[in-house]
Amino acid sequence: MARKLSLLKAFKGNRAAVIGAVVVALIILVAIFAPLIAPFDPEAINLRARMKPPSAEHWFGTDELGRDIVSRVVWGARPSLMVGFVSVAIATVVGTLFGLLAGYLGESVDALIMRVMDIVLSFPLLLLALVVLSLFGQSLWNIMLAVAIASVPQYARVVRASVLSVKRLEYVEAVSSLGAGHARILFRHILTNVLAPLIVLATVRVAAAITIEAALSFLGFGDPSAATWGNIVATGRPYLTNAPWIATLGGLAISVTVLGLNLLGDGLRDAMDPRLKGAATPG
Amino acid sequence: MWWSFVARRLVSAVPTLLGVLTVVFLFVRLVPGDPAQAILGEYATPANLTAMRQSLGLDKPLGEQYLTFMGKALRLDFGRSFQTRQSVARRISDALPYTVTLGLAALFVALIVGVPAGVIASARRNSALDYGVTTAALLGISMPNFWFGMLLIIVFSVQLGWFPITGAGVAGSVWGAAYYLTLPAIALGAAEGGVIMRMTRSAMLETLGQDFVRTARAKGLKPIVVVLRHALRNSLIPVVTIVGLNLGRLIGGTVIIESLFVRPGIGRVMVDAMVARDYPQIQGTVAFFALLVVTINLLVDVSYGLLDPRIRYA
Numbered sequence: 001m002a003r004k005l006s007l008l009k010a011f012k013g014n015r016a017a018v019i020g021a022v023v024v025a026l027i028i029l030v031a032i033f034a035p036l037i038a039p040f041d042p043e044a045i046n047l048r049a050r051m052k053p054p055s056a057e058h059w060f061g062t063d064e065l066g067r068d069i070v071s072r073v074v075w076g077a078r079p080s081l082m083v084g085f086v087s088v089a090i091a092t093v094v095g096t097l098f099g100l101l102a103g104y105l106g107e108s109v110d111a112l113i114m115r116v117m118d119i120v121l122s123f124p125l126l127l128l129a130l131v132v133l134s135l136f137g138q139s140l141w142n143i144m145l146a147v148a149i150a151s152v153p154q155y156a157r158v159v160r161a162s163v164l165s166v167k168r169l170e171y172v173e174a175v176s177s178l179g180a181g182h183a184r185i186l187f188r189h190i191l192t193n194v195l196a197p198l199i200v201l202a203t204v205r206v207a208a209a210i211t212i213e214a215a216l217s218f219l220g221f222g223d224p225s226a227a228t229w230g231n232i233v234a235t236g237r238p239y240l241t242n243a244p245w246i247a248t249l250g251g252l253a254i255s256v257t258v259l260g261l262n263l264l265g266d267g268l269r270d271a272m273d274p275r276l277k278g279a280a281t282p283g
Numbered sequence: 284m285w286w287s288f289v290a291r292r293l294v295s296a297v298p299t300l301l302g303v304l305t306v307v308f309l310f311v312r313l314v315p316g317d318p319a320q321a322i323l324g325e326y327a328t329p330a331n332l333t334a335m336r337q338s339l340g341l342d343k344p345l346g347e348q349y350l351t352f353m354g355k356a357l358r359l360d361f362g363r364s365f366q367t368r369q370s371v372a373r374r375i376s377d378a379l380p381y382t383v384t385l386g387l388a389a390l391f392v393a394l395i396v397g398v399p400a401g402v403i404a405s406a407r408r409n410s411a412l413d414y415g416v417t418t419a420a421l422l423g424i425s426m427p428n429f430w431f432g433m434l435l436i437i438v439f440s441v442q443l444g445w446f447p448i449t450g451a452g453v454a455g456s457v458w459g460a461a462y463y464l465t466l467p468a469i470a471l472g473a474a475e476g477g478v479i480m481r482m483t484r485s486a487m488l489e490t491l492g493q494d495f496v497r498t499a500r501a502k503g504l505k506p507i508v509v510v511l512r513h514a515l516r517n518s519l520i521p522v523v524t525i526v527g528l529n530l531g532r533l534i535g536g537t538v539i540i541e542s543l544f545v546r547p548g549i550g551r552v553m554v555d556a557m558v559a560r561d562y563p564q565i566q567g568t569v570a571f572f573a574l575l576v577v578t579i580n581l582l583v584d585v586s587y588g589l590l591d592p593r594i595r596y597a
Contacts, residue, residue: 119302122573122580124535127553131569134557135314211427215539218429219554233430237543241448244437251430259425 017267023260027253031077038071042227051243061245063235072232073249079226080254083144083213084206090148092202095155099194100186102156103163114160117153125150125208126215133221140223143216147209158201162194196272203265207258214254229254289585296581301353303573308352310569311339311562322365322560338362339562361567366559371567374552382537382548385471388464389533389540390526392472393479398522400476401483405491406510416480423477428536432470432543439466449545467544471536475529482525486518527583531576 012018030037045065052062060069102113120128125147132146166172167190175189214230216222222231229250236247311318319335320327327335336342340351355361361371397420404416440448446466490496491514499513500506538550545551549568556564 115298115302118299119306121531122299122303122576123306123569124531124538124572124576126535126538127569127572130538130553130557131310131565134560134565135310207425214427215429218427219539219542221557230427233427233433237433240433240436241441244433244441247430247433251427251433254430255422255426258427259421262421262425 014267014270016263017271020260020263020265020267023256024264027077027257027260028081030074031081034075034078038068038074040068040071042067042071042075051239051246053243054245060249061243063232063246064239064243069232069246069249072227073229073253076227076229076232076250076253079140079228080210080213080230080257083140083147083228084210087144087147087151087209088202088206090144091151091155091205092198094148095152096159096191096194096198098152098156099159100163100191103160104167104182104186104190110160113156117156120150121153123150126212129212129216130219130221133216138221138223140226140228143213143223144209147212151205151209154201154205155198158197159194162197163190166190166193200265200269200272203261203268207261207265210254211258292581292584296577299577300574303577304353304356304570305349307356307566307570307573308349310566311341312345314562318562322562356570361570362563364556364564365561366555366564371563374564375549375567375571378547378549378552381546382541382550384460384464385467385537385540385546385548386533388468389472389475389536390530392468393475394526396472397476397479398483401480401522402487402510402515404480404484405487406506408488417484420477420480423473424481426473428470428474429539429543431473432466432540435466435470436543463544463546467540467546470543471533471540474536475526475533478525478529479522482522483518486521487514490514490518523586524583527579527586530579530583534572534575 045067046062047065049062051064054061060073062068063072098113098117102110123131128150129143129146132149133142136142136145172185172189175185180189210229213222213228214233217228217230218234218237220234222228222234224231232250233247233254236243236245236250239246314321317332317336318339318341319332323331323335333342340348343351359372363369364371364374367374400416400420404413407413436448439445447463487510491510496509496513499509504513537548538553540546541548541550542554549571552564553568553572555561556568
């Protein structure tokens with residue numbers, strides 16, 4: 001309990017982290033209450049109001065089909081955040097399992113798992129995602145899967161390093177000699193000790209996942225049926241010269257969300273484990 | 284000592300390389316259903332399908348396919364592109380100079396902005412200047428590079444007319460190339476500049492607190508000499524590490540920036556090949572990028588010994 005309180009204190013003392021937490025909370029609220037916040041139906045086509053510049057009615061103008069940009073970006077928070085959170089959830093579970101196994105079992109299992117992770121890490125994340133999409137088709141689910149696959153090694157490495165640093169400690173030996181099984185030691189005693197770096201990593205990886213989905217959409221490999229922020233920016237691309245507002249707000253939404261997540265991640269890291277400074281960068 | 288480390292590091296890269304090529308080999312085999320059908324579409328004649336399977340090498344036993352593929356891949360032979368009938372390697376080597384110049388220019392932008400900004404922020408810790416620079420760095424890291432590139436185009440090309448919107452200029456003219464390269468390099472380098480700034484700042488803060496810096500100050504050296512000669516030199520290793528680790532992301536970023544600014548680099552080749560389901564070209568390009576990353580990681584590892592003589596390789 002005392003530890004939790006001091007954590008909270010350390011976090012509160014970090015102004016940037018609090019700002020980050022507030023920003024992230026606001027964006028999540030926008031996603032939840034999108035139907036109440038959006039002034040228009042995000043899909044309502046109005047050909048009479050095509051590519052209208054920002055006005056009192058349409059704060060950030062309308063797109064090439066006359067749809068209200070603000071409403072689209074508000075609703076876009078839903079699929080964009082979903083990509084971020086789901087892909088991170090998959091990568092965290094799979095990566096943590098690999099990391100635990102590699103660190104705990106050691107020797108040949110460790111060597112094999114980490115070699116495979118090295119191979120995956122050799123492919124630039126974006127390219128790996130592109131290949132997965134070209135093989136299995138463009139859908140939001142495949143995007144999440146692709147981003148997750150490419151992120152697994154990062155988790156495996158972080159978890160493995162933490163496991164290696166705690167598994168020789170006395171308390172692990174103690175519970176082992178008390179008769180605790182491997183599974184109990186791994187999940188009950190070791191996993192709880194690698195949670196701090198894991199949470200920090202997951203926070204910044206949500207940001208990375210959102211950015212990568214946006215980049216894939218921008219390149220034309222997004223899910224055309226999901227109006228993510230990246231998709232909204234991509235629709236504005238051909239109209240940069242005559243209707244630059246179309247691409248503006250979507251990109252701003254991505255930047256603010258990523259900024260919030262990065263501030264939050266930095267703050268969590270400093271509060272939980274100062275030794276990790278600089279360990280996690282997004283992308 | 285150093286040489287034996289280099290030799291061992293080289294040997295350890297071999298399984299990674301073979302693994303990378305194996306994954307690339309599996310790509311086409313992982314296409315659900317028949318890759319030939321996927322390429323030619325549903326109205327393909329049986330004769331065309333057979334010919335396509337033959338040209339992909341899919342008509343032979345899997346083991347033989349694998350050995351043939353690996354044998355050729357090790358000689359950087361990935362067959363011919365379906366789109367252009369040119370050799371895959373040829374298309375990559377034609378596009379390579381554009382991508383290399385873009386990558387180096389972006390790295391240059393990131394370094395000349397990131398390192399001095401980090402030094403200034405650390406020397407004036409907790410000042411308004413420090414907060415300003417740190418915030419700018421975080422913005423650079425958080426903005427998607429294609430969106431930042433779009434903003435640059437809107438402001439500097441559309442509104443001010445200072446730079447061209449797209450293209451890569453005429454070959455052979457240095458100024459012409461720089462004119463076309465400026466905006467793409469800034470768009471691609473911004474995030475890296477932010478990362479480098481943050482790394483430089485935190486490494487500098489650590490070094491500035493050490494005894495030898497206090498000694499240098501006590502000797503009466505000018506603050507600027509202490510910061511640049513004594514502290515900066517000893518802060519560069521983490522900076523080099525982070526640059527090396529992030530080069531893969533920078534390389535991936537060229538795909539987006541080349542697409543945005545319509546530059547004929549390897550990223551462009553990749554996207555075109557993806558649209559056309561040109562599998563040999565996709566395989567070759569992805570393999571090339573991955574080999575590049577493996578090589579860069581190798582170079583980063585072995586360069587530590589040259590940067591810091593204290594590092595011992597046991």
